[in-house]
Amino acid sequence: MIKRFLLVSALLCALGMLAFAPVQAEGETLSVAWPYQVPPTGHFNTFASGGITLGQYMDLHEPPLAVLMWATGEYAGMVAEEFGWDDDGNYVIKVAEGYSWSDGSHITADDVMATFNIFRLRGDAVWANMTGIEKVDDYTVKFHMSAPSSLAERIILTTNLRPASVFGDIADRAAMMSPDDDGWNDLLQELTEFRPESPVSGGPYTILPDTITEASLMLELNPGGFAGDIQNYDMVQMWNGETEVVTPLVANAELHYITHGIPPTTEEDFANRGIDIVRSGMNNGPGLYVNHDVYPLNMVEVRQAIAYAIDRIQNGFVSLGESGVAVEYMTGMSDGLSEAWLSDDTLDMLNTYDHDLMKAEELLMSAGFSRDDMGNWMDDNGDALAFELTFPQEYADWSAAAENATAQLNDFGFDITARGVQFQQHPQDIYSSNFEMAIRNWGLGDPIPGRSYLQAYNRYNGQGEVAGEGAGAGMNFDNNVSYSGGMINVFDVSNASSQGTDAMEQASLVSQLAISYNELLPAIPLWERYTNNALNRNFIMVPDSSDSVFANFGGGADNWMTYLILTGVTAPADM
Template sequence: MATKSEIVPPDKLVITLREGAKWSDGKPFTAKDVIATFNVGRLFNWPVFNYVDKIEAKGDYVVEFHMAKPSSVVERQVLRERIRPAATYGALAEKVEALLSQGKTTDSEEWKALLKEATEFRPEGLIVSGPYNIDPASITEAQLTLVKVPTAWCADKVQFDKIVIYNGETPTVTPLVLAGDVDYATHGFPPATEKAFIEQGIRIIRAPIYTGPALFFNNDVYPLNKKEVRQAMAYVIKRDENGTVSLGDSGRGVRYMLGFSDNLAPLWISEADLKTFNTYDYNPAKAEELLTSIGCKKGADGIWVDDKGNPLAFELLVPAEYADWSAAAENVALQLNNFGFKITVRGIQFQQEATEVRSGRFQIAIRSWGAANPHVYFAYVNDLFVDNYVQSTEGKGMNFPMKQKLADGTEVDLQQLIVDSVAGLDEAAQKEKILTVAKVFNELLPVVPLWERYGNNPARETRVTGWPPEGDPRYLNAVYGDNFVIMMILDGTLKPK
């Protein structure tokens, strides 16, 4: 809904809106809607307000965001936000403005009461700015239908009158794809399922996801708090094998071990600097050396014990519903056990696994590393904040200390380094900070990335045409971030046969 975005140094972001666009109720789309959206967002403490302190309309079609703490991530945070109609949320937004004018803060009772009111608010119906709206009568546990809004600003470009969206994990969606009911899916399909798709003549789109599974460690469990143990595990896991076993050609072993996607590495770190990083190539001898250096010994039964005489035996949690992660966990356990660790895999419901990890009730867990965002700050937040005491509201999580001493004696505050990596508008300065964070991550390995997931997304061409060829740059957009299929529906690239 924006036609222009401009950062105006030293501290402003100016957004120009699309003129002539209308909401589905016929009202014009204007700056008033943007202001209402972000005022309600302020109530919910959206991350953009870590940087932005004031938002003003400059006429009906220009909005100015003032940054109290200038940061280059503000532009993406603003542009990717879904704008809500003032017709629906304007009253709440005005109440937020009133509280701000009275000097009320998030700790005040008035703020908490309004937050409760907003959380419990349920609109009578959806007013949308895009070319599709939800048909309420179509909603079931299994699916819903989007119907075209003929008055939308891009209604002449989109080619589908309706889109059916199916709900369900991989076991539910697989038969729908094979039966021809689903034209495109983004699940992580096991290699055997992908083979069945290919045998049916279904095209597979293998786009980068910019994330994947990693080993997360509870630092309250000795000796997982020692970097040498984590490094040893990295040396004895064949990451390419783990990826192939888990997801075929779509599971690609991590190379650089920086904590963010290998695809993003050259955009943030020079080729010369990348050559200095430890890639932790398979090296069981090095793993033995590391464990021995901290007093570990291999017993007569082939199991390593720590310096206190306790076996290096740990439970590995994994979300049971994720077929690819479950396969990764089983393969990791096999590889580590062959070396002399004693790993037992336990699969649990995916939401419960998140709770167990954030509550600190785990030893090792398969969790997501990286992030589908061009700025790698968000990858480090996912790696080190979300499941750690930094952000967890359920417990200490992995309790990885963010203040550390490196091998050369340097003391670092990793949390502050990560926060500082998005400060300011100078990209070169940010790259220097990211390089420092990457070096710390590479040495300490607070989590051990296994592989980077690429989509193995079935794209049936029976009813849909227009899929671009392999190598089209649109496929570099993250499947779960800036979804290229949505883009190609909106601009008319994809159309019915």
């Protein structure tokens, strides 16, 4: 019996060793990652939910019209070789000639028309400023605008182009209809259920359907597509999965670049393995929101005191290591945007709320608050400054930020209780005003500053009714504010600052927003999240980390890696 058992064990071990035999790695293949769903859940209709878009790497198979260089504020043309406003205030783009889709059809104005007509069918934001779209010639398209807008320009230019050969039929029918027509919803349903048999690429690489597995998919070179003639790779391997899934592959040098956010301990391990960590400001991060209906959080002195009482450098570091960078200017937008849009004089006059417990104490005392025998703060009614601070419990970095802020404020004499809330329920609680203090995001990963302010003044303020979970008003902040520059409606100014094309006028409005925010602190920014992309330079050659291209953090559009691929810069390290 024992002999038989040993024999079976030896046989199993032998089979195991055969199964675990090392597999030879591919040759010059760019190895990157993005999560996707496999068919049948995943499909090739990139307009519909479930489509295999590959996030920022969508640029490789459905190329953008242009990319914004964040360091200079200038657009670099991609499929669009010429673009700009005409004298009538309409936007005109000219598509570069000589490129083709992987099904053989040429990239022309028809593709632009198809793409934007489908956007109209879906009700996309770009049509809020558009009154129509016109094909001027085979390669030129005119966007008829209700008013010129730098926001509309950005949305148009960062659009990923789709093939008219695939979507043209539905797009043409949509162009002939209006949303009030009977068949509009049926057409919309037809669009969402449309399943192209195979992907059609206009970029340098094409998805190979037969290679799609749960593990990865392959994109092969599309020589006729945009930038297909300047590529340094024959294939791109797209590994599938979120952070915990791709981390072992990076450690094992099977995967060479990821944009996934990684915890500080993993970052340290990668660094020990010689993997570079690339950091770019993401223009957003966690902030401390307060319910302005809760006394005395509606008092500006209290919010300012909180800002002074929290050491933001410590808070950022314990939350996300070197990628949690304390906010300096406290303007409601990132420090990078503040420096780009505000004059030196304006920057100098901003209060940076450096960690200073004495100033925090003075502010509370000036408001009539006092400490009890135990050193805890009491407001002018004799009530303790006791609040609940909620945070999305699944977000490790925001949880750490909440717990650290709680500890610091309690050390100062507040009585804060931190409570984790399921991450999908948490924003609903904020929309419904069902909170006292909460950690939510300030800012937005977008180079247009006005959009950063819409997080505080719109998303978390006054949307409770639409948001569905109640009839609350978010953080209950009155958007009509009075500050040292006068009275403004911050929501209106936020929207106005991204309209028009006069940069000076826009900067003036942004200054109003920045100064008023700095004075009133409707929500208290804690730190800005920086990327910690793992880049294995033993396999991939890109410019040094000091290059200005790395300002293009690009969670969606404008990503620096896809820009470098599209411009033929990214190459194997051994080239």
